[in-house]
Amino acid sequence: MSVKSKLIYLTGFMGSGKTTIGHILANKIGWDFLDLDKLIETETGKKISGIFQEEGEEYFRQLESEYLKKISHYQQHIVSLGGGTIAFFDNLNILKNSGRIVYLKTSPEKVYARLRFKTDRPVLKMQEENDDKNKILTRIADLMEKREIYYSQADIIFRTDNLPMGKAVDLLAKMINKYI
Ligand code: S3P
Numbered sequence: 001m002s003v004k005s006k007l008i009y010l011t012g013f014m015g016s017g018k019t020t021i022g023h024i025l026a027n028k029i030g031w032d033f034l035d036l037d038k039l040i041e042t043e044t045g046k047k048i049s050g051i052f053q054e055e056g057e058e059y060f061r062q063l064e065s066e067y068l069k070k071i072s073h074y075q076q077h078i079v080s081l082g083g084g085t086i087a088f089f090d091n092l093n094i095l096k097n098s099g100r101i102v103y104l105k106t107s108p109e110k111v112y113a114r115l116r117f118k119t120d121r122p123v124l125k126m127q128e129e130n131d132d133k134n135k136i137l138t139r140i141a142d143l144m145e146k147r148e149i150y151y152s153q154a155d156i157i158f159r160t161d162n163l164p165m166g167k168a169v170d171l172l173a174k175m176i177n178k179y180i
Pocket of ligand 1: 015048084
């Protein structure tokens with residue numbers, strides 16, 4: 001079987017740069033870019049945070065898996081997944097059978113720094129609860145650790161922590177070259 005692949009999936013924790021890197025990477029290699037969360041928002045006409053609030057996480061996870069199944073038939077797309085996509089239902093198998101997975105690995109501190117003023121990450125409950133930095137950092141680190149078992153099954157594990165964006169994309173483009 002050829003190592004070439006029709007889809008490259010970007011996985012990793014919230015705030016790991018999946019969408020930002022995905023956009024630039026797609027541009028660089030001449031593929032289309034697709035963001036799974038954005039697709040769900042466009043198709044449902046609702047914000048992800050609104051879906052969590054009104055229908056709950058379980059409903060969101062079902063939607064997420066449904067849309068993942070649909071896009072797994074696409075060709076030549078860089079797909080930015082949600083931070084939890086890989087960890088639910090048989091999503092990991094769908095990913096493995098339909099493309100190559102790149103894990104953008106980052107530290108809890110970086111995630112905290114990038115997301116601390118954001119209000120659209122319902123899983124972390126950053127603004128709802130009056131927690132201090134340490135409590136939020138612990139929450140991020142715990143969830144990251146639970147998900148590591150899924151993330152670590154990626155074809156490529158790429159640390160984004162201390163790399164400027166341009167450099168990260170250049171390196172990643174070289175690494176995925178064998179799959180495109
Ligand atoms: C989630 C991550 C979010 C989004 C939803 C749940 C998670 O995507 O899918 O809020 O469980 O980690 P990003 O990773 O793009 O922020």
